Amino acid sequence: MRRFIASLGYACSGIYQAVRSQRHMRIHCVAVAIVAATGLVLSLNVLEWAVLCLTMALVISLELVNTAIEHVVDLASPERRPLAKAAKDTAAGAVLAAAIFAVIVGLLILGPPLVQLIFG
Numbered sequence: 001m002r003r004f005i006a007s008l009g010y011a012c013s014g015i016y017q018a019v020r021s022q023r024h025m026r027i028h029c030v031a032v033a034i035v036a037a038t039g040l041v042l043s044l045n046v047l048e049w050a051v052l053c054l055t056m057a058l059v060i061s062l063e064l065v066n067t068a069i070e071h072v073v074d075l076a077s078p079e080r081r082p083l084a085k086a087a088k089d090t091a092a093g094a095v096l097a098a099a100i101f102a103v104i105v106g107l108l109i110l111g112p113p114l115v116q117l118i119f120g
């Protein structure tokens with residue numbers, strides 16, 4: 001049990017450091033807060049919350065993995081190398097792809113009730 005709590009602490013510390021050091025991570029967190037607040041205002045149903053939570057978790061998780069890859073690349077290759085560039089750019093691409101689809105999911109779920117609330 002003590003080992004589990006220690007591991008939990010290390011994981012939380014990793015998230016905290018990523019939020020502190022990565023601007024993109026802070027932007028994702030603000031987006032999550034805005035989506036959550038909008039979802040509360042719109043009284044989304046359980047399925048809509050589940051889809052939104054999964055989508056937001058995917059983006060945040062990929063940003064954490066991207067940050068870890070950046071650290072490992074900086075450790076393994078402080079000098080500039082094509083493979084180091086490919087690793088960083090591919091990891092960043094994974095976050096971008098998830099973020100684009102997250103915007104689409106957000107528009108699909110929040111868009112219609114938001115339009116209804118504002119203009120209906």
Ligand SMILES: Nc1ncnc2c1ncn2[C@@H]1O[C@H](COP(=O)(O)OP(=O)(O)OP(=O)(O)O)[C@@H](O)[C@H]1O
Binds near residue numbers: 070073077081088
């Ligand atoms: N060791 C390297 N070798 C070759 N290209 C690199 C290397 N490190 C970074 N780059 C290139 O520079 C870009 C920016 O890298 P940089 O390390 O400045 O930012 P990052 O850590 O990838 O991203 P962030 O700004 O989110 O922290 C990378 O996406 C990659 O294209």
